[in-house]
Amino acid sequence: MKFQMIHENYNVADLDRSMQFYEKALGLKECRRKNAQDGSFIIVYLKNEESDFELELTWLRDMDRPYNLGDCEFHLAFRVDDYDAAYALHKEMGCICFENPSMGIYFIQDPDGYWLEIIPIR
Numbered sequence: 001m002k003f004q005m006i007h008e009n010y011n012v013a014d015l016d017r018s019m020q021f022y023e024k025a026l027g028l029k030e031c032r033r034k035n036a037q038d039g040s041f042i043i044v045y046l047k048n049e050e051s052d053f054e055l056e057l058t059w060l061r062d063m064d065r066p067y068n069l070g071d072c073e074f075h076l077a078f079r080v081d082d083y084d085a086a087y088a089l090h091k092e093m094g095c096i097c098f099e100n101p102s103m104g105i106y107f108i109q110d111p112d113g114y115w116l117e118i119i120p121i122r
Helices: 015-026 083-093
Strands: 007-012 029-035 041-047 054-060 075-080 096-100 105-109 115-120
Touching: 007 015, 015 041, 015 054, 015 083, 083 096, 083 105, 083 115
Parallel strands: 007 054, 075 115
Antiparallel strands: 029 041, 041 054, 096 105, 105 115
16 A cells, blocks of 8 residues: 655634745645535645645634644644745744754744744755
8 A cells, every 4th residue: 555645734713814824935825725615614725836745724614713733743844945045034924933953944833823844955
């Protein structure tokens, strides 16, 4: 048996805000969406040309509080070809939440508190 990772889901409070963040911070754009007939949810899949892997953003109409991410010990990692330019962009956006210079990586945080690791090509 062969398993291929195809997507990761993050539930978000403000779909438009999250989509804008992911496009600006990571170059991810909508490739398709699903709207519930009753308006109870919207699912948007984001991707870029670098991979077939997708980030699934789910907005739930009836969610009335911020999502509890626990200790946020999980994350999605992105390898970037121009680490310095990415770092400058994320610094300007104010979304860097943790840096580990000894490992040569840093993390950014999306509007809902999800952490995303940024790794240079090595």
